[in-house]
Amino acid sequence: MSTHKVLIVEDSRATRELLAAALGELDGVEVHLAVSGFEALKVLPRHRFELIITDINMPDINGLELINFVKKNPHYKETPLFVVTTEGRPQDRDRGLQLGASEYVVKPFEPADICALVRRYLKLG
Amino acid sequence: MAPPRALDEFVTEANEILESLAKDLFVLDQERGREPDPERLNAIFRAAHSLKGLSAMFGVDRVSRLAHRAEDVLDALRLGRVPLDDRLVDTLIETLDMLQALLARVSQGTHAPDLEVGADHLQERLAQLARGQADAGVDLLDQVGIDPQMRSVFTEYEEHRLRENVKKGVGLWKVRAVYSLADFDQQLAALNARLKPLGEVVSTLPSSQPGDESSIAFDLVFGSSRARGEIEAVLDGATLSPLTSRPAPTEVTPRPGPALVFDSSSSNAPRPATKWDDVSGSGVALPEPTSASGLRLSPDTSLRSLTQTVRVDIGRLDALMNSIGELLLIRSNINRLAEAARQVGTGVALPKLWGQELQREARALERKLDELQKGVLDVRMVPLGQVFDKLTRLMRRLVRESGKDVDFEVSGGDVELDKLIVEELSDPLMHLLRNSLDHGIEPPEVRRLHHKPQRGKIRLKARQQGNQVLIEVGDDGGGMDETRIRQVAVQRGLATEEQTREMSRRDLLNLVFLPGFSTRADVSELSGRGVGLDVVKTNLARLSGLIDIDSRRGDGTTFTLTLPLTLAIIRALMVGVSGRTYAVPLSSVMEIVSIRHADLRTVERREVFEVRGQTLPFVRLARVFKLAEAQRERSFVVLIGLAQQRIGLAVDELLGQEDIVTKPLGGRLRAIPGVSGATELGDRRAVLVLDVGALMEELTRPAAAAG
Numbered sequence: 001m002s003t004h005k006v007l008i009v010e011d012s013r014a015t016r017e018l019l020a021a022a023l024g025e026l027d028g029v030e031v032h033l034a035v036s037g038f039e040a041l042k043v044l045p046r047h048r049f050e051l052i053i054t055d056i057n058m059p060d061i062n063g064l065e066l067i068n069f070v071k072k073n074p075h076y077k078e079t080p081l082f083v084v085t086t087e088g089r090p091q092d093r094d095r096g097l098q099l100g101a102s103e104y105v106v107k108p109f110e111p112a113d114i115c116a117l118v119r120r121y122l123k124l125g
Numbered sequence: 126m127a128p129p130r131a132l133d134e135f136v137t138e139a140n141e142i143l144e145s146l147a148k149d150l151f152v153l154d155q156e157r158g159r160e161p162d163p164e165r166l167n168a169i170f171r172a173a174h175s176l177k178g179l180s181a182m183f184g185v186d187r188v189s190r191l192a193h194r195a196e197d198v199l200d201a202l203r204l205g206r207v208p209l210d211d212r213l214v215d216t217l218i219e220t221l222d223m224l225q226a227l228l229a230r231v232s233q234g235t236h237a238p239d240l241e242v243g244a245d246h247l248q249e250r251l252a253q254l255a256r257g258q259a260d261a262g263v264d265l266l267d268q269v270g271i272d273p274q275m276r277s278v279f280t281e282y283e284e285h286r287l288r289e290n291v292k293k294g295v296g297l298w299k300v301r302a303v304y305s306l307a308d309f310d311q312q313l314a315a316l317n318a319r320l321k322p323l324g325e326v327v328s329t330l331p332s333s334q335p336g337d338e339s340s341i342a343f344d345l346v347f348g349s350s351r352a353r354g355e356i357e358a359v360l361d362g363a364t365l366s367p368l369t370s371r372p373a374p375t376e377v378t379p380r381p382g383p384a385l386v387f388d389s390s391s392s393n394a395p396r397p398a399t400k401w402d403d404v405s406g407s408g409v410a411l412p413e414p415t416s417a418s419g420l421r422l423s424p425d426t427s428l429r430s431l432t433q434t435v436r437v438d439i440g441r442l443d444a445l446m447n448s449i450g451e452l453l454l455i456r457s458n459i460n461r462l463a464e465a466a467r468q469v470g471t472g473v474a475l476p477k478l479w480g481q482e483l484q485r486e487a488r489a490l491e492r493k494l495d496e497l498q499k500g501v502l503d504v505r506m507v508p509l510g511q512v513f514d515k516l517t518r519l520m521r522r523l524v525r526e527s528g529k530d531v532d533f534e535v536s537g538g539d540v541e542l543d544k545l546i547v548e549e550l551s552d553p554l555m556h557l558l559r560n561s562l563d564h565g566i567e568p569p570e571v572r573r574l575h576h577k578p579q580r581g582k583i584r585l586k587a588r589q590q591g592n593q594v595l596i597e598v599g600d601d602g603g604g605m606d607e608t609r610i611r612q613v614a615v616q617r618g619l620a621t622e623e624q625t626r627e628m629s630r631r632d633l634l635n636l637v638f639l640p641g642f643s644t645r646a647d648v649s650e651l652s653g654r655g656v657g658l659d660v661v662k663t664n665l666a667r668l669s670g671l672i673d674i675d676s677r678r679g680d681g682t683t684f685t686l687t688l689p690l691t692l693a694i695i696r697a698l699m700v701g702v703s704g705r706t707y708a709v710p711l712s713s714v715m716e717i718v719s720i721r722h723a724d725l726r727t728v729e730r731r732e733v734f735e736v737r738g739q740t741l742p743f744v745r746l747a748r749v750f751k752l753a754e755a756q757r758e759r760s761f762v763v764l765i766g767l768a769q770q771r772i773g774l775a776v777d778e779l780l781g782q783e784d785i786v787t788k789p790l791g792g793r794l795r796a797i798p799g800v801s802g803a804t805e806l807g808d809r810r811a812v813l814v815l816d817v818g819a820l821m822e823e824l825t826r827p828a829a830a831a832g
Contacts, residue, residue, distance in 0.1 A: 108181035
């Protein structure tokens with residue numbers, strides 16, 4: 001069976017682990033983690049990701065800058081991308097979607113819900 | 126609550142966050158009275174923000190709520206909406222203590238009822254502090270002309286920092302550095318360290334280096350009051366260019382005025398093409414006028430009633446009978462007057478009284494005929510409720526079958542419309558409602574991820590506005606995905622990528638009405654839309670109706686249908702072209718403007734003009750009907766709109782409005798394109814009535830371009 005590589009970009013360790021644990025349960029999904037935007041930039045060329053999930057508020061470059069980078073790069077621009085925003089910040093949501101994010105997810109969320117969404121995007125059974 | 130092991134991880138990370146928060150707050154406390162370092166404020170904000178998100182993820186509400194309030198205050202503080210004073214610093218320090226106490230309880234696994242009151246009190250104080258005054262007025266960033274492409278990736282905070290730099294009047298620069306993918310982070314850190322003493326790095330934007338996979342470029346937005354040479358001295362290979370197209374305004378208070386946006390990337394780009402060209406360029410023709418049965422969704426869903434009869438309130442018939450009675454009375458009065466005139470004989474002047482009486486009867490006749498006309502129209506009117514009720518029943522069934530949790534709200538069923546229109550409306554409305562249910566309302570897990578109520582909402586609302594009825598079909602679902610629409614439109618050759626980028630949001634949304642904008646399940650599976658919406662559009666156009674979409678990703682979609690009250694007697698705008706008169710149905714007229722021919726431009730061999738930034742086709746009615754054109758400098762342009770299309774019809778004269786009854790043309794005249802019939806005016810002159818829908822289709826077909 002082919003594996004689907006998913007990249008999670010999130011600077012909070014506990015949230016990252018929570019997401020990784022949840023998505024790791026999905027059959028055929030290989031989870032990669034980046035702790036910052038910079039790390040994501042380094043990891044991107046090494047794998048063929050089928051989905052990227054990124055937080056907005058990060059210390060080095062913000063999530064919007066990462067989305068912009070991904071969507072402008074001919075190698076990655078087709079990769080669907082979820083942006084994780086926080087309650088009460090509609091501007092982040094709108095900008096993320098404008099820049100080409102396919103979905104937005106508002107924190108806090110249930111890991112099971114995001115799994116269902118990922119499953120639909122990756123067309124897993 | 127999360128499992129114990131995960132909770133341990135939560136406590137560890139939360140403690141780390143609180144430690145860094147404590148460190149920064151300590152410095153803030155020490156530096157009271159001084160201008161705070163924006164980076165430090167942002168770090169404190171980020172800590173509160175992270176703590177809020179983290180504790181919410183792990184279900185530790187008590188901490189999350191307090192952190193949330195602190196975050197609000199800190200957000201207002203870093204965005205310059207509230208001042209940093211002693212009260213605020215003190216409250217923040219107290220909050221930190223409280224958060225530490227709460228966290229200690231969480232790690233012990235005990236509840237903290239004794240802390241509740243104090244935490245509530247703190248929350249209240251923080252909420253008060255956050256209510257500073259909001260920023261108002263004109264955005265300074267619009268005035269200095271930052272590339273909007275660049276602006277779109279800034280967070281609110283970065284925008285604020287940029288604004289602060291503009292206010293200070295410092296120079297804004299773009300520093301471009303290209304580094305190896307292997308060590309760019311160290312290189313960037315070094316560059317940042319060298320730049321820091323000279324000013325503020327507001328944002329760091331990564332961008333790809335075409336043709337070079339091993340390196341990556343960064344654009345740093347840098348605000349500095351130093352001279353260019355001084356900055357360049359520390360760049361070590363990076364390049365410097367000014368970020369703004371205009372100098373910052375000298376006075377700090379911005380002038381109100383239209384925002385000017387400078388976009389260096391598109392200044393040389395071709396003028397935006399009109400939607401028109403997109404349609405014709407694709408070679409897609411609108412479908413043939415559809416027969417009634419062709420519009421159905423499927424045999425079992427058509428709600429059209431099979432009868433041609435109207436059920437009428439007996440009161441309305443009584444009113445009609447009354448009018449007839451009074452008309453008979455007037456008839457006998459006129460007969461009497463005619464008899465009197467006959468008896469007086471020819472060549473003899475009639476008494477003055479006779480003339481006055483005749484005039485009075487004529488006026489009474491006019492009034493009664495008006496009443497009669499209105500009465501007959503009333504009989505044709507049926508409440509929309511007739512079709513709304515059927516739709517409600519069907520929607521209930523569909524909702525049940527879909528397994529989604531949806532409220533269906535209906536209002537305005539008492540609004541009345543011509544029977545003919547009401548009948549034709551059921552299929553398009555059903556189509557739109559189905560669309561909302563199938564594609565608008567998100568699956569339950571997505572609604573939870575978007576923090577929306579589990580139960581979706583679909584609305585069907587009607588109201589009368591003047592001579593028109595507005596019907597709204599709306600949902601609070603996922604909204605249309607503009608990026609996806611853009612992709613599909615380009616894929617199907619309905620527009621070029623360039624064109625979709627130039628389009629306004631509204632024009633982009635309206636692409637879903639084009640035939641050939643698809644529709645297969647794979648497209649619509651993920652927030653897709655547009656299943657057969659072209660059929661809805663055509664259907665409405667035949668009823669002289671308009672359809673508009675308003676949709677916002679995340680907030681839902683609303684379709685608004687605008688319909689005339691009746692089709693039997695319509696109000697028309699009479700226009701004159703090359704000495705002839707034509708009637709234009711007023712329900713299709715959006716507005717009338719006067720255009721100088723010198724302002725016309727030509728796009729792909731069609732004349733176009735601009736109204737409030739929108740480029741529209743300029744169609745000379747004289748040419749459409751092959752009439753001799755008079756030379757003139759200006760024309761009146763009647764903007765007509767049908768469904769989502771708009772064009773401007775150039776005419777010579779405007780002759781006013783009239784109520785007209787359209788009569789079909791017979792025989793050889795029947796096939797004249799662009800004419801729906803003829804009408805007789807008060808002076809017994811027959812004029813042609815324009816068929817706006819057919820005219821627009823005719824003119825949008827590619828073949829028409831050459832003509």
